[in-house]
Amino acid sequence: MRNVINMAAEEKRLIFKHIDQPGYTIDIDCYLKHGGYETAKKALTLKQADIINEVKASGLRGRGGAGFGCGLKWSFIPPTNTKPVYLICNADESEPGTFKDRQIIYKDPHQLLEGMLISCYANRVSLAYIYIRGEFPDGAKILEHAIEEARKRNFLGKNILGSEYSLEIYVHRGAGAYICGEETGLIESLEGKRAYPRIKPPYFPAVLGLYQCPTIVNNVETLCHVKHIMAMGGAEYTKLGTPNNTGTRILCVSGDVNKPGYYEFEVGKVTLGELIYDVCGGIQNGNQLKAIIPGGSSAKVLRADETFKIKQKQADGSIIEKSITINDIPMDFDTMAAAGSMAGSGGVIVMDHTRDMVEALANINEFYAHESCGQCTPCREGSLWMKKITTRMTHGGARKEDLGLLKNVADNIAGRTICAFGEACSWPTQSFIAKFPEEFENKAKPETSSEPIRTAA
């Protein structure tokens, strides 16, 4: 089945260096023993602009899902700004298939705090929040405890380590709404409102964010990377990973593999095939691979027997076009996009040949219908409609026109909503239909097409 034989890809644990290490605990003494806060001490002696430049030089791309340049995001704060700047750590980890931030929060909270301290200092932030999903109650307590420890050692609070820089970080718990992962929805939620994402323009967080002030929203993993970038230098960091896809990233594998879990690799240095067969021990029960959702449940599904035409930039700058199989796709931002999906949040969901793709889509659609905030029309009405169609299809009520209808409903959502949830909820439908049309067609029996079966709302 696999046509790439490499030596087993090796993990490169930067963020996860100490996670799951025997004897490594969450208390600050343990963190300090392992060199904790040394990078922050150094950073506090640097000019803010120099830190931002290092982060820019590192090429760090956001690990929350969109893969947007972190340094670039920071540089959007207007140079003439006189308002306070806020930083919010997006710890609302909610994208199905993703469970990396949970590990950092529960097992190495000070790493996050140190990353935040450096990032806040660089952006002249004196008040920051960690927006943690409500379903991590212990995580919130761990972070609060860690903040308390850090305050006692003056890594937080007033005049941090004599630098005249002051920072307060507070933990803010969400309450079970996926949409709070969207940065402007998160900001609304933090303002005590329904998490309705804001229109952009004009409400770009870097200009009109929390309390209408410039605001940086970064993912947990992204902020941890900042610490490592400052420790090794931006240029050194770029040596990890591949061009434009630098550093390491955490991949979370779930579904039908023998060894699901979280693994940290240099970006693009492991292929999907290596990840599934070498790292995760292959498909469970000796089954065949059928489909992979490579970057959280909103990423477009890849079919096991597809070939992907991708353009690859060579070292000399020339571009060659290659045809590759699913196993050959390197886990980086650009190739995954070229393959028609996205690296997203790094959540890889694997499905074997026994899985019914209509059932799988019905499950995903139910998630998005439940999580649509309901603010804008296409997503509010379309996500529930798609759910109703796929639920009906899995309950014996499929019609032959459902395939076209589903696709059209999804097409009427994507690209027309306030926030990226529109894409998140329509990409699964669009891709499942495009990749597995026969499964949808087979569900529809001709005799049932005229009399639809109604399902409960």
Place this chain on the structure above:
Amino acid sequence: MSPFRPEFLAKVDETIAHYPVSKRSASLPLLHLWQEEFGHISDEAIHWIAEKLSLQPIQILELVTFYPMFRQKPFGKYHIKVCRTLSCALGGGYELHECFKKTLQVDGDAHGPIHSPDGKYTLEFVECLASCGTAPVCMINDDFHEKVDSQEKVNALLAKCN
């Protein structure tokens, strides 16, 4: 005399202080505090929190009904949340939900909270709990449980609920 524990009131004030720019930001945290203290968000809670934060009651009601973790009715002493979403479904989330239903001898709409007749348990199918690699997962109150993939494990979890 205030019907509230001094510890609760102190925690409320401390929480509000975390939001020096806008008290309204303390809405969700206060709802959490109230629910932890009293079990559910009553009408009184909505008025009390609104007043505490100089808001209108509708502004709190908007939140209570938007964020799924807040409940307006009392729940059982043990709130069992089973993850429904894809990775857990692949790993047996629906079976786990069924197993809890069977074991607790309850039935009802899969997508709302199901209360056991004695009121001790509330079973709820929830969306992704962010531990997809250890599917199927569930939470019982604040405690998180991974790979709950057998009747024995369900029995063991329920045995701890006293």
Place this chain on the structure above:
Amino acid sequence: MIAPTETTKELVNIQLDGQWVQVPKGMNAIEAAKAFGKLIPHYCYHPKLQVVGNCRMCLIEMGTPKMGPDRKPILGTDGRPEIAWMPRPQIGCATNAAEGMAFRTTSPLIEECRKGVMEFLLINHPLDCPICDQAGECQLQEFSVEFGGEKSRFVENKVKKPKRVDLGERIVLDDERCILCSRCIRFTRDVAKDDCLGFVSRGSHTVLTAHPDKPFNNNYSLNTVDICPVGALTSKDFRFKMRVWFLKETPSICTSCGTGCNTIIGSRENVVHRQTPRDNEAVNECWMCDYGRLNFHYLNDGKRLTQPQVRVKQDLFPTDWEDVLSQAANSFKNVSPSEIAILASARMTNEELFLVKQLQKQLGGDAVLLDVLPRPQKADHLLVCDDGNPNSQGAQLLGVSQKGEKLETLRQGIASGKYRVVLALHEDLTILGISVENLNKIESLISLSLLSNEMTNISRFILPGAGFAEKRGSMINVKGRLQRLNKAIATAGSAKEDWEILNQLITHLGGASFSSIDEVFKTMAATYPVLANLSLSKIGDQGIALKFNS
């Protein structure tokens, strides 16, 4: 070409459906298109409310100038910038004009977008137009016809939501019709400053509501019925009363306070069924208060006086106008001017008040007591002003008002029996605290009134006048703006327009008569410089700011 509005602002060149035009910088695409006669359909956008962009109906294609390596726009053969079109549609409400920007208000993509949004809005809609009050002025209906698809593809069960929700004293909500545009929420939060509406639940199950303990009762609540683009919010006062397409619409002004909100009177067969605000940036923008809006039912009140009446001993007898006016005129004979008092009303029009002044002159000039009843009240933050009279400024200008300073003299004079003839014009003397007993001391009490009351019951002559919707005329609001009332319906029964009554009374007293109300205005304008060169017609529907020399 220049946009008709906001011409003082900096102008930018934009390409609108292929044509280069100029619009004020920052004007959004909906307004820019509107300025050139193009409709970008929209639901949530309202020019007076915060832009939220939730309905997605106003999606357009947007482009910006292609930039060359020198960071300057690349120009095409026509000397205009070449456009780089964005692949995704943008919302017109939040797309603000900048130099070189391009909009396409229609294209295959945009038509698809609109069709898609229309379909989404309708799948859970009850489609109960035959019993919906909004029918005839429903944007869901209108845009569905214009931009929607032919037939529904939705075969699932619809989402069920609450019907006939009592939101407050004057508003009923049908949540199934609501398209969640949030206009009402933004209005009551940002304009009415009463943040009492909100959304509860989530996703497609979201419903609009008020907290049961804090109902939607503010004095501006009915504006949300106007701005609701669908039939979700309805007025308890108007719902099920009349199909809107039967209503005759007459532009007029509200006479419930000195603000003079511009209105449209909706009437049918000489019955007013509703009042709605009419846009006037200088007065009320597009709002009005609930009190003023609903303050028309008295026109149909059972106590309405519809027939001139004359008292014979203890009883009032109906008569005709000629009789009542000649008898009333006769009652002034052998009465000295100082024995006559006129209480006029600052609720009367300028033309009427001008005639009142003529009447005073005819009866002996300043020796005849003349004043109006002031109505000071508490102003609110928005439209209700501190003057409950709609035309205090006019009464002042025309020398009718002494700001109520004569009222004490009047009260005492009536009590002492000094005033033998008293004219009460649209005011009830008992409101001044004058007892019926004292009123009975007046030999000839002449009441020009709409409704019967304690005073008319003991008057010698009853002259049934006209309500605000039954007459044409002008008033000057508290800010000195001359505005015009228009006649929407006929006067009730044999009641007459007040200017005619006054005009004929003057004639009976031997004074000069006017042939029309326009002539009254003309004469008045010739008398008062601030009105020079104006006519009733020239006032127009937007009114004129008068320049008083103070």
